[in-house]
Amino acid sequence: MAVADIDHLIGLIARLPGLGPRSARRVALALLRDPQRRMLPLARAMESAAMSVKTCSVCGNLDVTDPCRICVDPDRPHDIVCVVETVSDLWALERAGAHRGVYQVLGGVLSALKGIGPEDLNVGSLFERLRDGSIREVILALGSTVEGATTMYWLQEKIAPYDVVVSRVAQGVPMGGALDVLDDGTLAAAVSARRLI
Amino acid sequence: MAVADIDHLIGLIARLPGLGPRSARRVALALLRDPQRRMLPLARAMESAAMSVKTCSVCGNLDVTDPCRICVDPDRPHDIVCVVETVSDLWALERAGAHRGVYQVLGGVLSALKGIGPEDLNVGSLFERLRDGSIREVILALGSTVEGATTMYWLQEKIAPYDVVVSRVAQGVPMGGALDVLDDGTLAAAVSARRLI
Numbered sequence: 001m002a003v004a005d006i007d008h009l010i011g012l013i014a015r016l017p018g019l020g021p022r023s024a025r026r027v028a029l030a031l032l033r034d035p036q037r038r039m040l041p042l043a044r045a046m047e048s049a050a051m052s053v054k055t056c057s058v059c060g061n062l063d064v065t066d067p068c069r070i071c072v073d074p075d076r077p078h079d080i081v082c083v084v085e086t087v088s089d090l091w092a093l094e095r096a097g098a099h100r101g102v103y104q105v106l107g108g109v110l111s112a113l114k115g116i117g118p119e120d121l122n123v124g125s126l127f128e129r130l131r132d133g134s135i136r137e138v139i140l141a142l143g144s145t146v147e148g149a150t151t152m153y154w155l156q157e158k159i160a161p162y163d164v165v166v167s168r169v170a171q172g173v174p175m176g177g178a179l180d181v182l183d184d185g186t187l188a189a190a191v192s193a194r195r196l197i
Numbered sequence: 198m199a200v201a202d203i204d205h206l207i208g209l210i211a212r213l214p215g216l217g218p219r220s221a222r223r224v225a226l227a228l229l230r231d232p233q234r235r236m237l238p239l240a241r242a243m244e245s246a247a248m249s250v251k252t253c254s255v256c257g258n259l260d261v262t263d264p265c266r267i268c269v270d271p272d273r274p275h276d277i278v279c280v281v282e283t284v285s286d287l288w289a290l291e292r293a294g295a296h297r298g299v300y301q302v303l304g305g306v307l308s309a310l311k312g313i314g315p316e317d318l319n320v321g322s323l324f325e326r327l328r329d330g331s332i333r334e335v336i337l338a339l340g341s342t343v344e345g346a347t348t349m350y351w352l353q354e355k356i357a358p359y360d361v362v363v364s365r366v367a368q369g370v371p372m373g374g375a376l377d378v379l380d381d382g383t384l385a386a387a388v389s390a391r392r393l394i
Contacts (some may be wrong), residue, residue, distance in 0.1 A: 005249055007260050009242045015223045015235075019215075027213045029285050032259050034248035038212075043243035045206045049225075050232035050240060052202055062229050064202055088226050144338075 006032065060105030060122045062087050070094075070102055077101045079136035081126065083155065085109050085143065093141065101139075109147040110154060118154065130162045140168040144185070203229065248390045255326075257302030257319045259284050267291075267299055274298045274335035278323065280352065282306050282340065290338065298336075306344040307351060315351065337365040341382070 006028065014024035028069035031039040031177050055061075056068035063069055070076065080101030084090050085108065093099045104126040108116050129135050138159055152168055171189035175180060179187065202227065211221035228236040237268035251275065252258075253265035260266055267273065277298030281287050290296045301323040305313050326332050335356055339345035349365055356363050370376060376384065 005242075005246050006259070009246045012239045012242050015355075017227045018220050018223055025285065025288065026215055029259070029283075029288075030214045031243065032250050034286075035250050039243050039247040042206075042209045043240045043247060045202075045209050046228065046236050046243070047242035048203050049206045049229065050236035053229050053232050062203070062226070086226075087230075091222065124274050179268075182274065186223065 005037070013051055028186055058125050059103045060087070060107055060125075061103060079134060080139065081129065081135050082139040082141050083126070084141050085148070085151075089141065099139070099141075103138075106142075106151070108146070109142060109151040111147045121151070123155075123158075127158070130159065130164065133163075134163075135164050137165040137167065140166065142168075144189075255322050256287075256300045257284070257304060257322075258287055258300060276331060277336065278326065278332050278334070279336040279338050280323070281338050282345070286338065295338070296338075298330040299336075303339075303348070305340060306342070307336075308344045308347075318348075320352075320355075326354070327356065327361065330360075332359075332361050334362040334364065337363065339365075341368055341386075 009031075010024045010028045013019060013020050013027050015092060016024075017161070019027065031042065052064040053062055054066040054068075055062065056063055056066055056071055056072040058067045061068040061070060065072075071078075077100060080099075081104050081108060082093065082099045082101060083104045085106050087105055090103050090105055093103075104120060107122045108114075108120060110116055110118065110121070126138075130138075136138065138155075140152045140155060142152050158168055170193060171186065173182060173186070173190045182190075205229075207218070207221045207225045210216060210224050211218050213221075216224065228239065249261040250259055250283075251261065251263040251265075253260055253263050253268055255264045255268040258265040258267060268275075274297060277296075278291065278301050279296045279298060280301045280303065281290065283305050284302055287300050287302055290300075302319060303318060304319045307313055307318070308314065323335075327335075335352075337349045337352060339349050353363055367390060368383065369390060370379060370383070370387045379387075
């Protein structure tokens with residue numbers, strides 16, 4: 001029988017993304033079966049992370065320091081800024097080692113449907129850096145959705161007055177991807193962006 | 198960039214059942230985005246559950262008291278014991294309101310493959326209760342697997358000397374289930390256990 005304490009725990013776990021009541025019970029049971037070696041270490045890691053996590057005031061990344069380690073890394077070219085929607089996108093690019101410069105995390109993309117306007121995007125520090133003249137290139141790495149494209153178009157317009165190169169990540173066939181399962185838009189983009197070999 | 202603290206947290210989350218590195222990052226990010234309202238309450242609920250959870254010395258259930266609330270509930274008939282494999286099974290039966298008596302959680306089923314023998318099953322307190330003469334019926338509610346069936350057969354043999362009714366949960370077509378997707382064994386069991394209407 002699940003009691004108040006345990007029910008409360010399951011309720012909190014069930015609210016995590018990708019988990020529902022059933023998987024939350026499974027997770028809770030796994031933790032409850034081994035409280036000392038599984039539940040307490042996780043509880044403490046969460047507590048310590050919750051206490052130490054900060055949003056970088058320069059780029060919007062999450063880290064235990066502000067500015068974040070990427071923004072203070074002397075080995076990275078600070079004049080190439082990659083604009084992403086979420087911290088998750090930033091982490092993905094870092095894991096892939098796909099970008100050597102610094103970032104700007106918007107925290108969202110323009111969406112009339114969700115009521116997200118330019119004032120909701122974390123772009124203040126990007127334009128500060130643009131005004132400083134400390135940026136040479138801005139890489140727009142937003143998703144190929146209507147909202148992503150709208151946001152890239154809007155940013156491009158806003159960045160145009162500054163003397164910087166603006167680029168956007170290439171669209172095409174994903175690595176290891178079969179052509180016949182791709183949507184028409186991706187195929188058209190991949191063909192029109194074809195390169196001589 | 199994920200740093201030591203955050204990486205450690207993701208690593209711990211990724212070890213939970215049903216979660217992998219990708220979903221762990223998603224969960225960690227959701228928590229990190231809202232440390233005060235999401236991560237700390239979860240951390241504290243875990244810590245408090247870890248501190249208070251106990252294995253019931255009578256039935257093997259997990260609860261904050263020992264004996265568990267089911268075992269001390271005066272409104273439940275204590276002479277009808279339902280034998281289940283896991284605490285998860287017990288919780289499922291409780292949610293369904295399928296059993297009004299008490300339980301015995303084996304913590305596993307006999308398996309030559311996994312090297313689980315009778316000595317590994319939590320049956321001591323079941324046989325103690327049988328010797329006491331405090332049990333009238335034992336309901337075997339183990340899964341319809343080879344291991345489950347073996348365990349039920351073994352238990353049936355062991356319980357035979359005592360003056361108790363032994364039953365096992367019915368096999369058949371699940372509620373809302375289509376016949377044509379069921380396996381042959383279930384179909385055969387459902388037909389042979391048919392009831393006049």
